[in-house]
Amino acid sequence: MRGSAPSTMSNAPAPERSVPFYRPDIGEEEIAAVVDTLRSGWLTVGPRTQEFEEEFARAVGAPHAVAVSSGTAALHLALDAFDLEPGDEVITSTLTFAATGATIVHSGARPVLVDCTRDTLNIDPADVARKVTPRTRAVVPVHFAGQPAAMDEILEVAQQHRLKIVEDAAHALPASYRGRAVGTIGDVTAFSFYATKNLTTGEGGMLTLTDATVADRLRSRRLHGMSRDAWRRYSAQGSWRYDVSYPGFKYNMTDLAASMGLVQLRRLPALHRRRQEIVALYDELLRDRPELEPLTVAPDVMHAWHLYVIRLRPERLRIDRDALIELLKTAGVSTGVHFIPLHLHSFYRDALGYHAEDFPVASAAAGTILSLPLFTLMSDDDARYVATTVRRLLDANRR
Secondary structure, three states: OOOOOOOOOOOOOOOOOOOOOOOOOOOOOHHHHHHHHHHHEEEEEEHHHHHHHHHHHHHOOOOOEEEEOOOOOOOOOOOOOOOOOOOOOOEEEOOOHHHHHHHHOOOEEEEEEEEEOOOOOOOOHHHHHHHHOOEEEEEEOOHHHHHHHHHHHHHHHHHHHHHHHEEEOOOOOOEEEOEOOOOOOOEEEEEEEEEOOOOOEEOOEEEOOOOOOHHHHHHOOOOEEOOHHHHHHHHOHHHHHHOOOOOOOOOOOOOHHHHHHHHHHHHHHHHHHHHHHHHHHHHHHHHHOOOOOOOOOOOOOOOOOOEEEEOHHHEEEOOOOOHHHHHHOOOOOOOOOOOOOOOOOHHHHHHHHHHHHHHHHHHHHHHHEEEEOOOOOOHHHHHHHOOOOHHHHHHOOEE
């Protein structure tokens, strides 16, 4: 028609299939458990939360577990339990999610960032040792993508300088290091049950630890510092009296989330096996690509496989990582980037004075890594489509 605007519709063919980055594996059993809790008349922290704590502690082999509202809450509460003061320092990896650094700031301490190792992208124990000062109080190792960090080396540094270890295990369920389950190694371990995690409650988290005194402190501080939560005040066996001994937080888990978590926990071994199967397919189809620099999996760990991360060799390609992400999106494959390192964000750069050259490994990874879809509802054909699409795009754009 005369005078009509040119069409803005793409002439590109529709992708063969669409693979999202993640879809939660929630079945009828989880739905029924939540419905039962809704009908029970008790929705907030209560009997299901207590049961979830007990079952989770048993599953990882920890004496104590404390359920909270998120993985971020878990990290903050763990650091808060050690009563950090202004001027104290807490060491952590720069290659992590924003919550790891933010919770250190909110605990009153200064985040001291360290680089990662080139082979695994986990926190570098040698850099940890270099960054310890008389003001250092704790180390927060991050188990990147689900692979446990080199905990023996980190524990050695911590013991030498009398530092606390708070493990950021948001990616690392279920995982183990040299025969020890993640959740039983450091002073406190923080897990996340966010929607994309290997075990999900929608939002939620868990702390595991061995010290009964610290566990009681965490339980009180997760709910305003009160000596009794709602279940201990309003159940038939409870008492209305309570004391507030500390200005705590609103970090408790709900029974709605815990009821879902109990089902997910029972399914966790099967969910983990399915992740391993998808990883094996990816490995088979991508291991021979000269354009990719694989991450190493240590022989003495069990990887949780929360993420499947590939790393590009830019010198072998005519496109960069960001362009590859867009081409994959056009082909129907959604991806993620884990992570933009903390030192590249404006707060850490401007307020704390960090620079890209201070962290050469993480800075290089920032522009070359991407995470492929990895979730248990993926079919084998989905995984093959993702991997063959990556191969096709590498072939089309190699130098």
